[in-house]
Amino acid sequence: MPELPDVQVFKEYLDATALHQRIDHVHVAARDILDEVSASTLRRHLKGRSFDSTRRHGKHLFVEVEGDDVWLRLHFGMTGNLKYYEDDDEEPDHTRLRLDFANGYHLAYRNTRKLGQIGLVGDVDEYIEKEGLGPDALARDFDLRSFRQALEGRHGTIKGALMNQSVIAGIGNIYADEMLFYAGVHPEAKIDRLSDDTIGEIFRAMKAVLESAIEARVRDFPRNFLVPRREEGAECPRCHGEITKTSVSGRSTYFCPDHQTGKR
DNA sequence: ACATTGACCTGAGAGC
DNA sequence: TGCTCTCAGGTCAATG
Numbered sequence A: 001m002p003e004l005p006d007v008q009v010f011k012e013y014l015d016a017t018a019l020h021q022r023i024d025h026v027h028v029a030a031r032d033i034l035d036e037v038s039a040s041t042l043r044r045h046l047k048g049r050s051f052d053s054t055r056r057h058g059k060h061l062f063v064e065v066e067g068d069d070v071w072l073r074l075h076f077g078m079t080g081n082l083k084y085y086e087d088d089d090e091e092p093d094h095t096r097l098r099l100d101f102a103n104g105y106h107l108a109y110r111n112t113r114k115l116g117q118i119g120l121v122g123d124v125d126e127y128i129e130k131e132g133l134g135p136d137a138l139a140r141d142f143d144l145r146s147f148r149q150a151l152e153g154r155h156g157t158i159k160g161a162l163m164n165q166s167v168i169a170g171i172g173n174i175y176a177d178e179m180l181f182y183a184g185v186h187p188e189a190k191i192d193r194l195s196d197d198t199i200g201e202i203f204r205a206m207k208a209v210l211e212s213a214i215e216a217r218v219r220d221f222p223r224n225f226l227v228p229r230r231e232e233g234a235e236c237p238r239c240h241g242e243i244t245k246t247s248v249s250g251r252s253t254y255f256c257p258d259h260q261t262g263k264r
Numbered sequence B: 001a002c003a004t005t006g007a008c009c010t011g012a013g014a015g016c
Numbered sequence C: 001t002g003c004t005c006t007c008a009g010g011t012c013a014a015t016g
Helices: A004-017 A039-046 A124-131 A144-151 A158-163 A173-183 A196-215
Strands: A023-028 A051-057 A060-065 A070-075 A080-086 A095-101 A105-111 A117-121 A244-248 A251-255
Touching: A004 A051, A004 A060, A004 A080, A004 A105, A004 A196, A023 A039, A039 A117, A051 A124, A070 A080, A117 A124, A144 A196, A158 A173, A158 A196, A158 A251, A173 A196, A173 A251
Parallel strands: none
Antiparallel strands: A023 A095, A051 A060, A060 A070, A070 A117, A080 A105, A095 A105, A244 A251
16 A cells, blocks of 8 residues: 555644644554664653654655654555544554554554564655655656656666656555556566657656545546556456556556557 | 565465 | 465565
8 A cells, every 4th residue: 555645645644633742652562663763762752742743755754753853754564554543442453553642542553564664763854865765756846857867877667667766756566557557658668768758758647646646535546547457357447458467577567558558 | 777586574365 | 164375555685
């Protein structure tokens, strides 16, 4: 689930629920998701304080801790999400970190497969730099020119580059497929063989797909999206071709061979 | 520079 | 019902 659009939704969810409330208890249920921070250090930084604001970069969510120059960093792996709930409700399954607020509510960071990470960072921009994350795919200043720049000098498949977090931050397997589907580009198309026009198409598809996906939390996915038809043999919602499954960059890939052309 | 594979974890769903 | 197998939207390291 958690690619850029999902993490954006988590951000808005946290903004609407858990900001500005005093944290009374910090319960670490699974130490192995902590990244370079001990449970006691985490507790020391959070307890008695509250969250001021949030920031998202790619698939990372940063939550600013009031009165302490530190941000909580949440990464959701493949199965992570957030749940804000009342005292009376039961703690959700697979809660790996639970914050208890003074108002009687709780914020659960859930993660079935524990492939995510929770950490503390002093400076968000520094962290992004240090980790070598590329520009956020939806950042306003990530324009067509920057997109071309990001792809420059690359020779691999377009899907591989789109999913590479050091090239562009935020796109994973599902939405890489979706934007190539939208743009009508074969997932194995080689970057250095793509025309300027096609790069432009992919860029516009990237923005449109990510924005629609965020929107889709409220409405449904547009009818002509691939997401609901990630199934071998399904009918292509655009051209009545047959959805095909392959593997690209080690990830299962669905596409329509009829209208996604330009392989190699 | 890139693709591929396996590892990290755990659970859901398919097939028997 | 229960067992086994396969697969999963992320990322890293090792290898070719």
